Amino acid sequence: MDKVSGMTHSLMPDVLVIGAGAAGLAATVALSGAGARVSLLERKPFAGGRAYSYIHPALGEVIDSQHVLLGCCTNLVDLCRLSGASEHIRWYDSITFLEPSQADASPRRSEIKAGMLPAPAHNALSFLRAPMLSLADKSRIALGLLRFLHGYPTEDDEPFSAWLKRTGQTELAIRHFWEPIVVGTLNDTFERCSTRYAGQVFHESFLRSAAGGRFGIPSQPLSEFYGQVARWAEQQGARLSYRAGVESIEVLSSGLWQAVVSDGAGGVIRHTAPNLVLALPFEQTARLLAALPEDSPQRRSILPLLSRFTHSPITTIHLWLDREVTDLDHAALLDTRIQWMFNKTRIRSLESTSRSPETRQGPVGSHYIELVISASHAELGQRPEQILHSATEELAKFFPKFCQAEVLKSAVLKEVRATFSVTPGLDRFRPRSEAPGGNLFLAGDWTQSGWPATMEGAVRSGRLAAEAVARATGNTANFLVPGLPPAGCMKWL
Ligand SMILES: Cc1cc2nc3c(=O)[nH]c(=O)nc-3n(C[C@H](O)[C@H](O)[C@H](O)COP(=O)(O)OP(=O)(O)OC[C@H]3O[C@@H](n4cnc5c(N)ncnc54)[C@H](O)[C@@H]3O)c2cc1C
Structure with missing residues (x-):
């Protein structure tokens, strides 16, 4: 692959990427793999963005909202293959x-x-x-x-x-x-x-x-899963800074982009580079663009588009039971509010030999299952106990063994801004990766990725932004991989 370089002074990165979700990681891996010096700034202490896991403070358990991928997510699969994360995907037919x-x-x-x-x-x-x-x-x-x-x-x-x-x-x-x-x-x-x-x-x-x-489920908690992608970017020479929430961005008189990060002690750290990739959700992108001067071309062209985007929530219910209630790893549940069941103990059992102490799986002998309610607008106004009560009532109708089981621990997680909605007519407002006005690039699942709000959409957007950065430096590197070829009779259709 051609080198994407020749842009910088000695210590300054060629590209600043803000946001270490799937989009920012994909852009960073692509650009650093092609020889550019990349600095990635992330607000949280871990990579993965909305695809994250954490130790629930009250339960002491590692929980995440189960993410799934499909075989047709070729760019995500490719990113996982490059970084080694693909070893931690369970595939189902x-x-x-x-x-x-x-x-x-x-x-x-x-x-x-x-x-x-x-x-x-x-x-x-x-x-x-x-x-x-x-x-x-x-x-x-x-x-x-x-x-x-x-x-x-x-x-x-x-x-x-x-x-x-x-x-x-x-x-x-x-x-x-x-x-x-x-x-x-x-x-x-x-x-x-x-x-x-x-x-x-x-x-x-x-x-x-x-x-x-094919239906793929990461068998590791999600922050561990994306942690491998982040480590791969670092091995390629990218510099990752966590707990580096960007407060504002600006263009300096030299034409360089500057991102200002609070140092947590009343001071600020300034990061500069000739190219800036914003790999953020749309509302965070809006917040940073709104800080640019009113007449800046980036603000004028992009900001009005962002008011067209809306969020849709996802609610997940996490249960640790004293026994196994199903031999299924996952299932779609019909005629209920709880639409999907993931048997996390079974899914994560692939990892049991290499399990670190932080990723333990509940009390000894317990079984962890997760229930997912997509588009959970109705649940936003409900108390966790209400959601838990109706979910467990429904669960018993699918898994009779649940009636004998004791719930040892439980948690309800509401992700209010889980995804943007692909509302009819939205495509014309989804911006492309190059922002007008020079050397500002946009990534994130909500940009013009050709996909809905998914990890594949995010990875595609990151790779498209990386291609745009390369083009801006006179380089024609291609980072996007094609979709799967048609099989069987589809070849002739
Ligand atoms: C509960 C839930 C379930 C989902 N299920 C699936 C699924 O099954 N399959 C699927 O494909 N997708 C799923 N998604 C969607 C998927 O998570 C997203 O589409 C994808 O992760 C978006 O990636 P992104 O990089 O575009 O944005 P994000 O993941 O939001 O990444 C943006 C990053 O920017 C950081 N950031 C924000 N502001 C700043 C700042 N000022 N300075 C520095 N850093 C900042 C954030 O901390 C974050 O790490 C789900 C989402 C949720 C919430």
């Missing part, structure tokens, strides 16, 4: 959907998994067998999926709710198929998700290839 028990029937399982048929029909046999849907629902879904066979809309104006109506989806097809997948991946209601991104999810993960739909 099937997703189990559970229906709750009814008065006269126990919970029912449907499993969607790739079989022998070539793409796009690889899931067809398991789909046809799935008892959660009737034949009429399945034929509606199949007709709907056919619309995403060749791709997905390039325009993002149509809400997915309108598409469901337009394609005559049945009530059960919506509840048992479209909803768990769309709300789980795009984290908002159908009205607030565009058909473009819903279509992308189904095209990439359901139709294009079996590999694209």
Whole structure:
């Protein structure tokens, strides 16, 4: 790869990156790997951004909000491969959907998994067998999926709710198929998700290839997982500073960018570089841009766009039980508020031999499970005890053994600003990586990454910003890796 260099004085970095989430890490790894001197400033004491884990102070347990990836997340997978983090991803070829028990029937399982048929029909046999849907629902879904066979809309104006109506989806097809997948991946209601991104999810993960739909779960707590990416960046020569929250940015008369960080003792530390990458959530980007002079081109062009973005929350419920209540590692739970169950003891058991004391797993013999409520707008106004109560009531309907189990510890985690919503029409406000006015670059899942609010979107944005930095220095380095090729009959479609 061409070197991205030739820009600096002896001690000054070529590039300052602010924010060590997936986007900032991806930009830092790309640029430092290509020979640029990079300094990365992060407000928190760890890397990973919103994909983080921490020791819950009251429980003394390491918790995180489970993040999953799919095989089609090629840039994230590539970043993990480079840094060695990929050894800590568990891959699954099937997703189990559970229906709750009814008065006269126990919970029912449907499993969607790739079989022998070539793409796009690889899931067809398991789909046809799935008892959660009737034949009429399945034929509606199949007709709907056919619309995403060749791709997905390039325009993002149509809400997915309108598409469901337009394609005559049945009530059960919506509840048992479209909803768990769309709300789980795009984290908002159908009205607030565009058909473009819903279509992308189904095209990439359901139709294009079996590999694209593989379901990956980090088996380490997330800060450990992304810690490996951060260490890889450092091994390539990047300098990472934690607890370095940037208070303001400005352009000096020399044309250099300066970021001002409080030193925690009443003073400030100034970092300067010819290029600045803001790899922050949109609201933090807005805060720093608002400190620039009113007539600065970066502020004038980017700031007005940011008011178009909105957040959507995710709530997770963490339970330590005195016994195992399911042999499943994960499952989609239908007809409930708690949409996904992750069996963290099983998922993390891959790590048990190399476990550090900080990542212990609850009282001896206990079983840790996590329940996820995506788009949890309703839960924001509820007390943790209320959420816990209704979640455990619902859980018993899926896992009868739960009725005998004792809850040893529990926690409810509300992430109010979990993701930005891919609301219809938002694409035209998602900025590209180059900000006008010179040497300021934007990254973050919310920028024009071509993906919704995901780790893959964040990594893509970081790599795109790195490419833009390279271009600004007359270099043509490419950091983005392509998506998975179509498989089976999709090659001819
Ligand atoms: C509960 C939850 C569940 C999720 N589940 C999934 C999932 O299953 N799959 C998936 O793909 N995605 C998931 N996501 C979304 C995913 O976490 C994000 O899309 C992705 O991590 C965004 O990365 P980013 O680098 O763009 O931003 P961030 O991760 O927000 O990183 C920004 C970084 O900037 C730092 N920062 C902010 N301000 C400053 C400042 N002034 N100075 C210095 N540093 C600063 C922050 O501390 C942070 O580290 C989930 C998110 C949440 C919250």
